[in-house]
Amino acid sequence: MPGKTYKESGSLYLVCGDEELAIKERSTFVFGQWKDQFPEYEEELIDAAAGNAGEAGRAIGKLLEAMQTMPLFGTGKRIWFHNCNFLGEERTSSVQIVTEGLAKVIGEFQQMDPLKVLIIISAGKVDKRKSFYKKFQKLGQVEVLRGWDASKSDWIPEAEKRIDEVFAENGATIHSEARAALIESVGPNARQLMQEAEKLALYTTDSGQASPEDVQQVVSRNKQAKAFALGDAVGNRNLSAAMRYLGEELWEMKLDRKRSALGLLYGLISKIRTLIMVKEMQRKGWLRMERQFFRFKQQLEQVPESAMPADPKFNPLKLNPYVLFRALPQSSNYATNELVSAMQILYEANMKLISSSLDDGQVLQQSIVSIVTKNTA
Secondary structure: OOOOOHHHHOOEEEEEEOOHHHHHHHHHHHHHHHHHHOOOOEEEEEEOOOOOHHHHHHHHHHHHHHHHOOOOOOOOEEEEEEEEOOOOOOHHHHOHHHHHHHHHHHHHHHHOOOOOEEEEEEEOOOOOOOHHHHHHHHHOEEEEEOOOOOOOOOOHHHHHHHHHHHHHHOOOEEOHHHHHHHHHHHOOOHHHHHHHHHHHHHHOOOOOEEOHHHHHHHOOOOHHHHHHHHHHHHHOOOHHHHHHHHHHHHHHHHHOOOOOHHHHHHHHHHHHHHHHHHHHHHHOOOOOOOOOHHHHHHHHHOOOHHHOOOOHHHOHHHOOHHHHHHHHHHHHHOOHHHHHHHHHHHHHHHHHHHHOOOOHHHHHHHHHHHHHOOOOO
16 A cells, blocks of 8 residues: 555545536646646546446546556556546436446545556536545545626626636727626626637627627527526516517426526516616615716716625625616616515515416416506506
8 A cells, every 4th residue: 555645645636516617727727737747647538528327337447447557667647537427416426337436436546556646537516425525535635616606796807807818819809888798698607608708709800899789699698698688678668578588488498497487586586676776776876877887887886885785685786787787777667666566576476386376477477467567547
């Protein structure tokens, strides 16, 4: 048995989580450090992406073979087991061929010289209840990288910085309003945000600067952005658009079981809450109608933080500024009492979705019609 453990030597890594770009960057950095420290070591990259248990088993077999096969001249080996997607809650992770294979991998870790075989595993989400994770944590280093939190605004400056870097690399710039629109369209997904920024930068190379119109033309709207479209239609008091977007969302719900009517409802509640907050900020004189986004942000910067609620759900300064910017003109479409009534309608819809046998689509449709239709009585 070697005198030094993997834990002590720092030569066994698991980098995992739900932020694909950060995982790739961190794994590349660690592997690069090993390459600088041990340039004479043999290098082996193993793609561990698997579509089923059989493919996962073959990937594990390649890892075991790489660990057991040392170079002829007795140097060492650097191994990167990347894109591993069977360490989480997927059905594949519980199949016998996978669990037994991972148990063998742990057994090899316990027998090997950590100064001769350097191993990094990069993976998606990992189930911490599984035996492999618990044993790996005792043997090596584990880094869990979490994605940006959509409920907070602290990820936005980092997103803006990365977007600007992408545009600079492509010899272009992006208008501040376009940058905000891009962030709103994609949401807190670093990998997709960089992909869309790259696509947008290439599209605007001739003009030199990306505009909000370019974002609408080029950027692929994700699930979050599509939900925003429904909220915007309600904010604009456009019933036909709201019904169209609701229909699209209900159709996609049938295709994706992770999506739900409650999710759509909570998006609408968030929208109405934002309109109420903007209305109140205008009443207090903190905000006024402004068409220029950068000037709107200047207004926000003057709003006293001390006057804001502690709960981030009710603190407008914790939202993406562009969300507030879009809500500002929409707030004039409703009186304050109408927005309060809208919130009550949505709370009642919540109770119906949870406890009644009514059709989900019908509940949402009736709620939106009640909110958007002006009471002429």
